[in-house]
Amino acid sequence: MDVRKFIDWIKHTLLWLGTVGITLLGLATITFFISRIVPIDPVLSIVGEKAPPEVYDRVFLELGLDQPLYQQFFNYVLGILQGDFGTSFVTNRPVLEDLISFFPATFELATLGLIIGVITGVSAGVVAAVWHDKWPDHIVRIVGLIGYSIPIFWLALIALLIFYAKLDWVGGPGQLDISYEDIVEPVTGMILIDSLLAGETEVFYNALSHIALPSILLGYYSLAYISRMTRSVMLEQLSQEYILTARVKGLSEWRIVIFHALRNAAIPLVTIIALSYGGLLEGSVLIETVFAWPGLGNYIASSLLSADMNAVMGGTLLVGAVFVLLNMLTELLYKILDPRAV
């Protein structure tokens, strides 16, 4: 690597870090201003309605509400950098602690959903592109369109009604049946992994029967997007000249599709998959409320209803930051994988 290339690389990396920083700062600005326009008095929600004025004044000062707005914002950002998201009024614990304890369940659910979505979505997209404008393409398109149009929380309710209440194929809401709860000591916070670590196969199967439905639903939710994008990327690749060359060489059609076209489509697919992961975190807010899943989405939704703003803003910041970082990382990955893009 010569010097100029290295300097270029440093420049790009710094620029990238700067962009990430500005975007995250922007995110914090939004949450700061949102928590400023809340009509709820933050002091009253701590001390209660009947607090004597001196207590009120003391808390008012403690929260730094007497300082000018820019100073408050500065303190807010400083606090976030130190991991201080404030205290949740409902759980009475630091918001960060809450977020850390609720995150693994969401991570487990969303990741399983993504795996399902990627496997089904990419294969559906490939099938649709290979049989372009034939019946498999139409079926994939319709399945995707339904995924785009259906309210996911409603689908979740109907799925619970059919597969849990009527057919009894899967476990109900929650991570485990009551009789299996508290058997496994939480290590990672992810129930499937924890139960395997503890060697409790029965707990594992029970947990699997509970996570199956919500993760399949999340998978379907991302299938709609992934299959559509895979299809269009694959169509583009299949119309390239190197495909023609491969055909002329007499390679089998499947070899061309999998080893030539799909391989080249992999780079844009990485971006698409990362973006849909962010979408899954969002979809988990609604799915988790339906399935009483003890994750971040459920935590945010219930904090919203009790107007626990520190918790809401902490959750929004976390999900937003994960989303931003995913976006930015794929951009970086893109540059590494595809030498043409700088």
Place this chain on the structure above:
Amino acid sequence: MNKAKELDTPLQSLGQARRAQLLKFWQRFKRNKLGLLGLGISITLVVLAIFAPLLATHDPYEPALYERLTAPGAEFWLGSDELGRDIYTRILYGTRLTLFIVLLVILTSAPIGLLIGASSGFFGGWVDKVLMRITDIFLSIPKLMLALAFVAALGPGIVNAAIAITLTAWPPYARLARAETLAIRKSDYISAIRLAGASRFRIIFRHIVPMCMSSVIVRMTFDMAGIILIAAGLGFIGLGAQPPLPEWGAMISVGRKFIFDQWWVAAMPGIAIFVVSLGFNLLGDALRDLLDPHLRNR
């Protein structure tokens, strides 16, 4: 007199040309069966919203406690809810709320986005940098999360929900308008207008924004489907329209308690959301095939 007539003819032919173009557009649109279905669903939604009182079989708000949770049948076509109200009637009135939210969001977010994007592309330089960074920040947060955060701050309610969705819905329009503006900013006709002495705002509003319209319309149609789903999601969580308003998401939220025994309370409004959102998606697909020049040949 003569002069007026002379001026009249080109205008008339312009009108004729537009009509002819519209007719041609319709003939191309007609070929897309799914697009026609989408258009049909959208028109039906508007018609139902207008004539809701005439088509209703019951009062949407009046409780009838002796008839609570009745299964679908001759008296209650789609069943009755936990207060004995007719679900069919409530879904019918719900079309008005759905349309209200969708129109409110579209008619505020699209112009805001257009203005920001067109200015950004037209002025360039630091204006562009600042505006696009702001746009990117808004785009970088998942829409539902952002809407939830806004609505938590503004307080629950249908108008606040619409405002919150608007605040999350404008960035794609800004991106789109900027890209279009950049593409046409340097074109000859813009230079000609500038030489003719048109002000910057005139150029943006009269000559650049109209050129973005076809992409914006496609985007709007798709957005309508998304807005319906987000509004319903807010209603479901309990932050959108408040009871007793017959908003579909809120109705599902109520029906959730009875899902295992009286499934229709939650199932019926969900079908309504699905059909309407599918309709807008189908319409959007068809319009994109016709209007979006980038995808026309795909």
